[in-house]
Amino acid sequence: MLYRAPRGTADILPKEQACWRFIEQKVAHIAHLYGYERIDDPAFEDTGLFARSVGEDTDIVKKEMYTFEDRGGSQLTLRPEGTAPVCRAYLEHGLHNLPQPVKLYYIASIFRYERPQAGRYRQHYQFGFEAIGDADPTFDAEVIDMAWQFFLSVNLHHLSLQINSIGCKNCRPNYIASLKNYYVGHTHQLCPDCKTRLKRNPLRLLDCKKPSCQQIADSAPRSIDYLCPECDEHFSRLKSYLELLDLPFVVNHHLVRGLDYYTRTVFEIQPEAGGAQSTIVGGGRYDDLIEELGGEPTPAIGFAAGIERIILHLKKQKVAIPPLPKPQVFIAYLGDAAKDEAIKLASTLRRTGIGVIEAVGSKSLKAQLRQANNLGVHYAVIIGEEEVKTGTAILRDMISAEQKAIPLNEVGKHLDFLRT
16 A cells, blocks of 8 residues: 555655755744744644634634544644644743743644645644734834745745734724624625624624625725724824835735734735735734733734745745755775775764765766766765775865875865865
8 A cells, every 4th residue: 555645734855945944044033133032832732722712613613623632531632823822831831920022933833624725735834923912013013024024035025915903802892793784784695604604703704715705895894994092093003113114015904814812903915916815924913812811911913924835935936045055075985995994984074064975885986976976066085995005085076077196084184164
């Protein structure tokens, strides 16, 4: 039986690793510039954490979570999103006692039972940034700016930054009531999912991607028209800060995000030609989430970005990715005695930080050098029976084809500039 990767998953092969490491390095660099520290959470959590934070009526909880009972009878769920686990860790480990805001970032696998498509897998990877402990809209602007600067750093362009405010628990009920009144008159035109949302989670009506439902949403009440004075001031200041930072944003009145914990600011970054279904960054405020999980009222904001989707757009825009470093030295040998010397030399060079690929088997010297050429190494060290007798080695430049005999114990000195 030939086994294959489960549907909705993918192997990340060696030839693809350069792109992944490129993104991870840029994420770490941006985190350093903005003062964020890395956190790594378990791949699974108590199911109640996500039901309580993400929302029991969301598509994620109702349709997409991988939930199981372990041998001890605990109900556990593979991580379907990254914010709730960070907030759980913030509370569990007393991070609220540190100077606020606490700035954290993660790179993690995410699990959702969705229909697989380009850039969307049932096990996919994302990175996220969370700033916990401050309500000032300057932090909203900083987080959005950080997301934008990340994409500039990886040379992705032609992007659209979209923002909205969905208010808070004080002003949102009036908006929800108005939204329900509007949609009741369009019930017969709604898709089956939206008919359910109208009863259980009206805000999600604006998030439906079906064209017929989007047409109805075009004339729906706007959340910014129902903001309380505090939320209205917060959103106005955010827009002014984004203008100060020269960030080209548009206000998208359909934008609500798909998780119940969002409050006030929500934002997405999308490729200009892709639309909402190709969103590569999504985030916003979640000022009530820490309290919902048992902590004190604690404002927070963050975002997450899908790595597979980013790679998809890097390829579409033909962004050049720097290759991963690889050994630049190949050791070839002829005869058993030379093989012993080759083994010792390879070990010596590696211990000094010089990468080496060593020939194996009993191939001819011509075949070994062909292998070195195919591997793209710059230098070959050749040891034969004569070299064993004289304590020398031949150092060959594989690009220029120039070569010279050098003492075997001085090979490392001649290659010292390759040390990492």
